Amino acid sequence: MNDLTVSNVERQNVLNNRYAVEALQDNLGFAGMLFEGEYRFTKKMVADFYEVDLSTINRYISQYEEELKYNGYFLCRGKLLKELKLQFGHVINEMTKTTQLGLFSFRAVLNMGMLLTESEKAKQVRAWILDIVISTINKRAGGGTKYINTRDMDFLPAAIEEDNYRKNFTTAVGKCVQGHKTFKYAQVTDLIYQAVFKEKAKEYRALLRLDKDDNVRRTLYAEVLRCISSFENGIGFAIEAEYKENGGEQLSLERVKELITEQEQSPAMQPFTYDARSKMASRDVAFRDVFHNNIAGYLRAVTPEEFDRFIGDKSIDFDEIMELPENKEVLKRLKQADDEE
Known part of the structure; x- marks a missing residue:
């Protein structure tokens, strides 16, 4: 602080x-x-x-x-x-x-x-x-704040939604973008992270002091995940559409970067990116004592309602909920989800 x-x-x-x-x-x-x-x-x-x-x-x-x-x-x-x-x-x-x-x-x-x-x-x-x-x-928060975002009841639906859109996105990148399969996923993902919250995955990891086995997306707030979902879905669609228009010719990474910049500047996307940056900047200062310099301009005080959502009566024990039989398959999917960084 x-x-x-x-x-x-x-x-x-x-x-x-x-x-x-x-x-x-x-x-x-x-x-x-x-x-x-x-x-x-x-x-x-x-x-x-x-x-x-x-x-x-x-x-x-x-x-x-x-x-x-x-x-x-x-x-x-x-x-x-x-x-x-x-x-x-x-x-x-x-x-x-x-x-x-x-x-x-x-x-x-x-x-x-x-x-x-x-x-x-x-x-x-x-x-x-x-x-x-x-x-x-x-x-x-149960002893630590690394995964305090998962105590929000909105996190699990957002994580499932993001996982579904992620598959569409990775399919489009794999088929329609030039480059090594593993590297291009990481490069495009980093471009999207920079567009949404102005940090590469490596920079974000360093700020939150994440271990090498920690999944970045498991630490993101629901609003940030939803913004990334919207971004990936839109970019995946744009990549595939241009790929078809070009007769099956793969897009260069530079062209994908241009598409991401266009989407970031889109009036339809700006309210979502503003909200994601504001939530990340503000909550990480309040809950994790982490300051994101690149989005410092979006910093505001966390509301009493947000404290209730993450450490109050409205918060949940994510690990306990995921132990329920009906959530076992969901947890398996989230653990297996790629975290290309």
């Missing part, structure tokens, strides 16, 4: 991960006021906790108001403020005539800790946050 004080995406990836936030709340030892079903904290409480002046907290609120409000900071007014004073007047120690009071949720407290550069306490909290986030993700 990058420096939390400078990266809004990194901060939001922490705050959108409710499993990590819950673990932090259980262990931070910062008691607030349980009000309206949620713990609340005044600006003075936050200033005291981080061992800074109240003026420092006010300055950061002014500078990062939108971000802090998004994560639970708000001005308590009217009837709500009256109820708060009745319950916690002895705690907040505010004048009776006060008409509004800034309150932090626990997420907003963490948010402030990820922003404060003047506070040694905040620096310690940031280090602790990173440890808790990493351990929480690893624990909920």
